[in-house]
Amino acid sequence: MVIAIGFEGSANKLGVGIIRDQHILSNVRHTYVTPPGEGFLPRETAQHHRKYVLEVLQEALDDAKISLKDVDVICYTKGPGMGAPLTVTALVARTVAQLYNKPIVAVNHCIGHIEMGRLIAGTENPTVLYVSGGNTQIIAYSQQRYRIFGETIDIAVGNCLDRFARLLKLSNNPSPGYNIEQGEKLVLLPYVVKGMDVSFSGILSHMEEHLSKWLDTKAFTIEDLCFSLQETVFAMLIEVTERAMAHVGSNEVLIVGGVGCNERLQQMMNIMCEERNATLYATDERFCIDNGVMIAVAGLLQYKSKGGTPWTQTTCVQRYRTDDVYVSWRK
Amino acid sequence: MKDSELIVQGAEARLYKGIYLERTCLMKERFVKNYRHPELDARLTKDRIRAEARAIIRAKSAGIATPALYLVDLERRRIYMEYIENSTVLKNFIDENISGKMDVVHLLDFIGRGLGTVIAKLHSMHIIHGDLTTSNILLKNNSIESLCNNQSGAEAQFVMIDFGLARMDSTLEDKAVDLYVLERSLLNAHCEVPELFSRVFHYYQQHYQNKKQCEEILAKYKQVQARGRKRLMVG
Ligand SMILES: Nc1ncnc2c1ncn2[C@@H]1O[C@H](COP(=O)(O)OP(=O)(O)OP(=O)(O)O)[C@@H](O)[C@H]1O
Numbered sequence: 001m002v003i004a005i006g007f008e009g010s011a012n013k014l015g016v017g018i019i020r021d022q023h024i025l026s027n028v029r030h031t032y033v034t035p036p037g038e039g040f041l042p043r044e045t046a047q048h049h050r051k052y053v054l055e056v057l058q059e060a061l062d063d064a065k066i067s068l069k070d071v072d073v074i075c076y077t078k079g080p081g082m083g084a085p086l087t088v089t090a091l092v093a094r095t096v097a098q099l100y101n102k103p104i105v106a107v108n109h110c111i112g113h114i115e116m117g118r119l120i121a122g123t124e125n126p127t128v129l130y131v132s133g134g135n136t137q138i139i140a141y142s143q144q145r146y147r148i149f150g151e152t153i154d155i156a157v158g159n160c161l162d163r164f165a166r167l168l169k170l171s172n173n174p175s176p177g178y179n180i181e182q183g184e185k186l187v188l189l190p191y192v193v194k195g196m197d198v199s200f201s202g203i204l205s206h207m208e209e210h211l212s213k214w215l216d217t218k219a220f221t222i223e224d225l226c227f228s229l230q231e232t233v234f235a236m237l238i239e240v241t242e243r244a245m246a247h248v249g250s251n252e253v254l255i256v257g258g259v260g261c262n263e264r265l266q267q268m269m270n271i272m273c274e275e276r277n278a279t280l281y282a283t284d285e286r287f288c289i290d291n292g293v294m295i296a297v298a299g300l301l302q303y304k305s306k307g308g309t310p311w312t313q314t315t316c317v318q319r320y321r322t323d324d325v326y327v328s329w330r331k
Numbered sequence: 332m333k334d335s336e337l338i339v340q341g342a343e344a345r346l347y348k349g350i351y352l353e354r355t356c357l358m359k360e361r362f363v364k365n366y367r368h369p370e371l372d373a374r375l376t377k378d379r380i381r382a383e384a385r386a387i388i389r390a391k392s393a394g395i396a397t398p399a400l401y402l403v404d405l406e407r408r409r410i411y412m413e414y415i416e417n418s419t420v421l422k423n424f425i426d427e428n429i430s431g432k433m434d435v436v437h438l439l440d441f442i443g444r445g446l447g448t449v450i451a452k453l454h455s456m457h458i459i460h461g462d463l464t465t466s467n468i469l470l471k472n473n474s475i476e477s478l479c480n481n482q483s484g485a486e487a488q489f490v491m492i493d494f495g496l497a498r499m500d501s502t503l504e505d506k507a508v509d510l511y512v513l514e515r516s517l518l519n520a521h522c523e524v525p526e527l528f529s530r531v532f533h534y535y536q537q538h539y540q541n542k543k544q545c546e547e548i549l550a551k552y553k554q555v556q557a558r559g560r561k562r563l564m565v566g
């Protein structure tokens with residue numbers, strides 16, 4: 001039996017999670033919420049993490065009913081993410097590793113989402129749609145790598161939803177995209193799919209350009225715009241996921257990442273899957289939103305297959321692609 | 332269309348083979364996708380059928396090997412075209428004849444030359460394919476025998492299909508992205524032959540008529556590629 005602890009802080013969520021082999025012992029998270037109309041900035045986010053990290057760590061240990069002495073391996077997010085917040089959690093992880101003389105494992109955040117999704121949802125070899133504030137990727141495993149079949153060629157889908165919500169000054173709690181409500185009239189928006197890649201920036205600028213006209217003339221309501229945005233961007237995502245599945249001959253899909261909690265997205269994916277006799281695997285917000293457990297899960301797999309990360313490599317990087325990681329733990 | 336039989340169910344279309352005006356014909360029907368809003372579905376389907384028809388006509392008139400267009404039926408979401416007899420999807424060809432095999436340099440070169448030349452021609456005509464993958468290219472079956480003695484005709488062996496995402500009035504950026512999409516799809520689908528894209532790109536540059544424009548596409552391509560590598564991925 002091996003106990004692993006994971007530290008995550010690459011964006012505005014601070015999380016610490018503890019697992020014993022494949023069992024989750026605790027999963028604690030604290031989110032930095034910004035006022036309506038504002039996004040989170042590196043400095044303030046790092047301050048938030050610094051302020052709460054020890055509290056979150058203690059709570060995770062209490063929930064798991066263990067102390068740091070019982071932990072066998074320390075895992076933390078190496079990247080990708082914002083530099084300052086990443087450094088905070090890495091510093092804590094490194095300190096704990098030194099104090100208790102434990103091995104440490106540097107984890108790629110995206111791989112964390114994937115491995116956690118595979119574990120929780122119980123799917124062996126799915127096509128993965130990874131959608132969050134900073135990422136939009138369609139991933140499939142082959143030959144020791146999670147290969148990116150499709151991705152956004154500009155901004156991430158979550159970023160697109162968040163920026164749109166900010167444009168309308170919707171609340172950021174729990175996340176701006178969450179407050180996108182349902183309208184009924186469909187506005188035609190730019191729909192940009194290139195192969196298995198997607199692009200969202202055109203939608204945003206189109207919205208910015210026409211927003212006041214649409215609202216002033218009462219042609220569309222705010223709800224209509226939210227509805228149309230959601231219908232359009234999700235349709236793009238389902239389309240490229242389906243294309244990737246057809247291309248690799250896969251019949252399982254896993255949705256991970258914060259946007260993956262969206263029920264309409266899951267519903268659309270489910271319809272697509274039913275129509276091609278495939279199965280959808282999704283997780284709920286405890287796991288699809290950034291958390292510490294995902295880092296522990298991926299870290300432990302890595303640890304069991306090739307041991308800890310050499311101390312000099314326990315750094316942080318803002319840019320760290322999913323396909324950079326050599327996946328030693330899979331066949 | 333007579334005697335039609337379903338041959339493939341693709342991601343967004345069912346493909347039938349049958350007889351139309353005494354010719355073997357392929358009918359591609361873009362079925363309703365229930366996951367998306369009906370209005371969006373109708374609009375996308377129409378756009379794509381139109382795009383496919385236009386691109387086929389334009390490519391054909393530029394001397395690029397594509398199936399001949401027979402008929403478009405927007406109402407029933409169908410397009411009818413020539414059925415390419417005795418051909419193999421390039422993806423399957425590579426999987427069977429190249430991946431993991433020895434002595435494939437000449438085969439790789441043949442594919443690189445064929446694809447590079449065809450794509451250069453398409454781009455010179457300002458046609459962006461929009462979904463360049465080895466699933467969307469057919470290779471004529473007799474081409475292997477003729478390949479050694481007739482290098483210059485390589486491109487005639489490669490038939491481009493699936494123009495639903497094609498665009499016409501193309502910018503440099505569009506062309507660069509088209510190449511980038513191809514590069515990544517080759518890397519993913521054929522990771523055992525990582526040198527494939529560089530072969531294609533080599534012949535692309537060699538056969539792109541307007542050298543100045545080709546330089547500009549190259550520069551744009553590097554930008555697009557760097558953007559992908561450098562993208563910050565927060566969250
Ligand atoms: N003209 C043709 N002659 C012979 N076979 C064809 C022809 N067109 C398509 N095919 C076969 O059908 C398959 C799918 O065709 P196509 O790529 O046009 O559809 P699709 O991938 O479902 O389309 P989309 O990507 O728009 O959903 C091809 O890989 C090929 O095997």
Ligand SMILES: [Mg+2]
Pocket residue numbers: 341466467493
């Ligand atoms: Mg196709």
